[in-house]
Amino acid sequence: MKLGLFLQGGGHHIAAWRDPGVAVDGPQSLAHYVETARIAERARFDLLFNADTQATFGPDDIDVWKRTTGALRLEPLTLLGALAAVTTHIGLVSTATTTYNEPYHVARFFASLDQLSGGRVGWNLVTSAAAAEAYNFSRDAHAAHADRYERAAEFAEVVLGLWDSWEDDAIVADKERGLYFDPAKLHHLNHKGKYFSVRGPLTVKRSPQGRPVIVQAGQSEAGRELAAATAEIIFTVQQDLGDARDFYADVKRRAVACGRSRDDIKIMPGVMPVVGSTMAEAEAKHEKLQALIHPELGVKTLSAFFGMELSSFPLDGPLPEAPLANTEQGRQKVIRDLARREGLSIRQVAQRVTGVRGHRVLCGTPQSIADSLEHWYRSGAADGFNIMPATFPAELHDFVDYVIPELQKRKLFRTEYEGTTLRANLGLPMPVNRWAATTTA
Ligand SMILES: Cc1cc2nc3c(=O)[nH]c(=O)nc-3n(C[C@H](O)[C@H](O)[C@H](O)COP(=O)(O)O)c2cc1C
Known part of the structure; x- marks a missing residue:
């Protein structure tokens, strides 16, 4: 079972910041994120996930956001760069939108962080849920859903191409001959398409894990198509086991139709666990947070x-x-x-x-929460879960101290990391550079 830890200021519950145990500077404090990352790595989580929108709010919805911490967001790559320096194994996944970025920027940001972290990075490719992002990027309106996905598909093609700029053995660093790299193993992309014209190459060499892991979180028809072709992790919002199983089967079927293996995509629904020593205690904890909304x-x-x-x-x-x-x-x-x-x-x-943006709330004892996660995992609804603690650090501690040992006892979750890259820990194949066959033939 794969486990991600979804970062979110003082907690995933919308009223978490009002809980007396939650630090109000959580959304923008380095100390908070460092502590969270260290707890997660000690617990052997596969990855940390940082979502993003590049806008606070639109003109009409300040009444929503003034009651929450949601209008504050650190630039994610800056944050994950800081966390890379204080961790050694845990994956570092962030959103970057294809609607309000250029592919060269995204390819370079993630490739750089992948180098600096020793191959622990994932890119959550989104088309932007928040329409208000348009107003920060010289547009009058959010592009239409279908157009955003068309741009996203070409964007992904360019980013993947740029990540193949340097073959694995391109750097020869021959001090005697004065030759730093083999020019036959450096490739220009020369992409020309409807949305982008990008020559390349990238200024960052090939990643220790081949390339960053591609993550997606769209569930529309267009989102499923793009994910089947390119995603290696899908984060989902799902309430119902039947729907989750249908989604799982559908996306894996589409991936196979794209020539990929079912195991090349890990599907991870979001879950907000609320842990108690009895069901009543867990429900009371949840009710207390609900009353703060x-x-x-x-x-x-x-x-x-x-x-x-x-x-x-x-x-x-x-x-x-x-x-x-x-x-x-x-x-x-x-x-x-x-x-x-x-x-x-x-x-x-x-x-x-x-309370938690439509995600599933799992109130219960460590055993009942583990039962539910195991049931979804074993019945073809999930390869793992994106854990969304209601409050940081209290609910994270409860999950780590009580639920993870229960999952480990059932041999569902690791006790040691399998490798040092995100790809190795997820059991994903190492991608082959598209140029490798042409230059070694
Ligand atoms: C767990 C989860 C995380 C998400 N994170 C983001 C995010 O960080 N930024 C964003 O704009 N959209 C995010 N989304 C929304 C969609 O992934 C994204 O807007 C997508 O491109 C469009 O979704 P759709 O295909 O369901 O319409 C997230 C969705 C889920 C379920």
């Missing part, structure tokens, strides 16, 4: 997910039928399906999903 927050947060103002509809009635908005379609569908399945009103859906 400001009353204004619920429906407004839900409105932000759906890109429409829901407070103008009867709150005790159902979610209005509407086409999926131009943001993150996978999450909208998961929330809509939950509401339909359980016949929930707008107010009830808001109560259920505001």
Whole structure:
């Protein structure tokens, strides 16, 4: 079972920052992240995941964000660079959007961090959930979903190409002959496409793990297609075991159709565990956090997910039928399906999903939480989980001290790292440089 630790300021619960045990400077404090990374590495997590949006809020949704810490975000590669220096084995995964970046930048940032960390980096390729990013990048509006994915596919092609610029043995460093690298093993990409024109090569040599691991977190039709072709990890938001199994089977089938192996993609749903010595204690801990959610927050947060103002509809009635908005379609569908399945009103859906953005909440004892993770893992719904502690560091400690030993006792989770690169620890194959066959033939 693979385990990621999803970083998020003082905790994944939207009201975590109001918990008396949570430091209010968590979202932007180096000490907080260093402590978190060290706890995670001691526990043998596969990776740390840092999500990102390059905008605080749009003109209309400041009322959502003023009640949360969500408007504060450090630039992720800067943060992960600092964490690379204080860790040795744990993977370092960050989001970078294909909608508001250039591929050369992204290829170079991640390749550099991969060098400096000894091959521990992953790139979460997203097309941007937050429409407000457009206003920080000289655009008047967020590009349409389909156009964002078309650009993303070409973007990924360019980044992958740039990461093959240098063959593994390109650097000869022959001091006697005065030859630093073999020019036959350095390649120009010369890409010319609809969105990008990139000559290359990259200024960073080949990574110790071949190239950074490609991660994705889209669940729309277009997201699944791109993931099947390129992703090696998929983070998902899933509530229901049946839906999770369908998604898992669907994406693995698509990957095989793209000529890949089922094992080349690790699917990791997000889970917020709340651990207690009894079920009642765990539920009480969760209830305490739920009670800290400001009353204004619920429906407004839900409105932000759906890109429409829901407070103008009867709150005790159902979610209005509407086409999926131009943001993150996978999450909208998961929330809509939950509401339909359980016949929930707008107010009830808001109560259920505001706490942790639609992710699954797992309240229980270490044994019952391990049972549930094991059940999803063994029934073809997940290769692992993206763990989202409700509060840092208290809930992280509880997961590490009580749930991980239970998973280890069941031989579901490692007690030692298998290797020093993210790829080795995930059991992913080492990619072959596209030019290797041409120059060694
Ligand atoms: C666990 C998880 C993490 C995500 N992280 C980000 C992120 O950091 N930044 C972002 O813009 N979108 C993020 N997303 C949203 C989508 O991955 C992203 O916007 C995608 O390109 C569009 O999603 P869709 O295919 O479901 O419409 C995340 C989604 C999930 C489930």
